[in-house]
Amino acid sequence: MKVVKFGGTSVASGEQIQKIFNIVTSDPERKVVVVSAPGKRFKEDIKVTDLLLSCVEQYLSSGEGKEAFEAVVVRYKEIADYLGVSAEVVDRISMELLEILHGDRSDAARFRDAVVASGEDNCAKIVAAYFNVQGVEAHYVNPKEAGLFVTDEPGNAQVLPESYENLYALRDRSGIIIFPGFFGYSKEGAVVTFSRGGSDITGSILANGVKAAVYENFTDVDSVYSVNPNIVSNPKAIQELTYREMRELSYAGFAVFHDEALIPAFRAQIPVVIKNTNNPSAPGTRIAHEREHQNGPVTGIASDNGFASIYVSKYLMNREVGFGRKLLHILEDYDVSYEHTPSGIDDISVIVRQKQLDGGTEEQIVQRIKDELQADSVTVKRDLAMVMIVGEGMQQNIGTTAKAATALSKAGVNIEMINQGSSEVSMMYGVQGVDEQKAVRALYDAFFNNN
Structure with a gap:
């Protein structure tokens, strides 16, 4: 049936x-x-x-x-x-x-x-x-x-x-x-x-x-x-x-x-x-559920825009138990859901849908992060696009990240953020919204264009 x-x-x-x-x-x-x-x-x-x-x-x-x-x-x-x-x-x-x-x-x-x-x-x-x-x-x-x-x-x-x-x-x-x-x-x-x-x-x-x-x-x-x-x-x-x-x-x-x-x-x-x-x-x-990987490491390239990044920096953040939970709790208080959270030892970025941050909400969230978490700096970047490379074959392939970064660099696209899922099925690059289509074309040429 x-x-x-x-x-x-x-x-x-x-x-x-x-x-x-x-x-x-x-x-x-x-x-x-x-x-x-x-x-x-x-x-x-x-x-x-x-x-x-x-x-x-x-x-x-x-x-x-x-x-x-x-x-x-x-x-x-x-x-x-x-x-x-x-x-x-x-x-x-x-x-x-x-x-x-x-x-x-x-x-x-x-x-x-x-x-x-x-x-x-x-x-x-x-x-x-x-x-x-x-x-x-x-x-x-x-x-x-x-x-x-x-x-x-x-x-x-x-x-x-x-x-x-x-x-x-x-x-x-x-x-x-x-x-x-x-x-x-x-x-x-x-x-x-x-x-x-x-x-x-x-x-x-x-x-x-x-x-x-x-x-x-x-x-x-x-x-x-x-x-x-x-x-x-x-x-x-x-x-x-x-x-x-x-x-x-x-x-x-x-x-x-x-x-x-x-x-x-x-x-x-x-x-x-x-x-x-x-x-x-x-x-x-x-x-x-499964397929044979016959066409290289990358299956598809997709993109979406309308994102914003809330960048938070604090010295010795990695030693502060519960910092990430407290940060996300502040967002929860304003019914803001997050998409990605790439981080380092002293900084973290929270990627959200931009439409969730009107002027008043953004200002209040930034102020609370500064006051309650004593962050050294809080910066909001708007009008970002997320470009995603997807493929089960990336798990077994060496050099996919380098190939993608090189393609974006040659196209003159500045990378604002990189995030790779733990499943290794996808890799995401945050770029300026005006560079979205340029980034997609550069990555397609790198992975699918034999010329």
């Missing part, structure tokens, strides 16, 4: 959904289908999820949002009309969305989750209806009916362990199961969404629950590439990755796969294959 997930571009139009039908019915092992909300049909288009967010804003502020609501319904109507799906399905979608919008709005976060989750939920209903129009038995299955229970954290739900046992019963159902991604239900019966892009998470949870042989994730690219194609032209495609490599690359800016989505599949040791809805015959990229 295979679980197959289709992203927003794959369900953006009736034509795209016809491709889904052909892909699913071409392989009898594709039994469980997870769908996102309709995405963009063209560059200037608006995703259904964003239209629903507009509904949320308008209804919370004024109690009405006719224009945004009608835009959502029109998108579904256009898809249904193209596919020859009964108008009754769209009428049902319209009525149920209106019921949600005119429901309880006292808790804004819970109201938002209920409205936004309808994007995936209604798409699943149309897809199931189309399969049946084509004479293929298919059933829309609601997450509550299937027993997908999650923690009651609006916008950041985590699956509850009992869900996996509940979902296993889906194996016994006849026909093809069409399941909406992105949300589950709390034990109290409320709709709760995963973080944005969480349909990948739903697919991974279902793959674990039904003990699938493979989890196929269809998107709009032929494979995962070794670097962002917007930075380097015609980059090398990656045929196979380990879970750890994909997790590191997803964290550092690879948008192909939601970084939390690997966890359920990883725990069940289910291979994940990323494929292209528009070119399903392409082999795609396979993600598994």
Whole structure:
């Protein structure tokens, strides 16, 4: 049995959904289908999820949002009309969305989750209806009916362990199961969404629950590439990755796969294959526990920006028991989470997402570090980018660090920070944000360009 997930571009139009039908019915092992909300049909288009967010804003502020609501319904109507799906399905979608919008709005976060989750939920209903129009038995299955229970954290739900046992019963159902991604239900019966892009998470949870042989994730690219194609032209495609490599690359800016989505599949040791809805015959990229290291030490290079570094220096810091804990506790008091903490004997840098430090918060944190930890100096550097080199093969390779540093030096990129994970699967360089793309190109040339 295979679980197959289709992203927003794959369900953006009736034509795209016809491709889904052909892909699913071409392989009898594709039994469980997870769908996102309709995405963009063209560059200037608006995703259904964003239209629903507009509904949320308008209804919370004024109690009405006719224009945004009608835009959502029109998108579904256009898809249904193209596919020859009964108008009754769209009428049902319209009525149920209106019921949600005119429901309880006292808790804004819970109201938002209920409205936004309808994007995936209604798409699943149309897809199931189309399969049946084509004479293929298919059933829309609601997450509550299937027993997908999650923690009651609006916008950041985590699956509850009992869900996996509940979902296993889906194996016994006849026909093809069409399941909406992105949300589950709390034990109290409320709709709760995963973080944005969480349909990948739903697919991974279902793959674990039904003990699938493979989890196929269809998107709009032929494979995962070794670097962002917007930075380097015609980059090398990656045929196979380990879970750890994909997790590191997803964290550092690879948008192909939601970084939390690997966890359920990883725990069940289910291979994940990323494929292209528009070119399903392409082999795609396979993600598994282990792979053969045939292509050198580095698998991919990724980057992300919007970071800040809090640099703290104090003579004999290494002799002061609890210094690091006290420093991080100060950040915790301001709900600031940290990303990395490279350190020396008398200094430490804490890398955080810059958006967490508004003017007042930064000033207070710096002052407390000076006052409470008697630091000799505290400096905040903003507008940093993190460039990550990822590869399981780096563990057995000598000279990777030297090669990377030489490449950055030749490109005129100043290294602000170096951090290597204890797993030796990744190596990260902090550089000025303006040098991000230059650094990525230099590293790609060093590790992937034979010339």
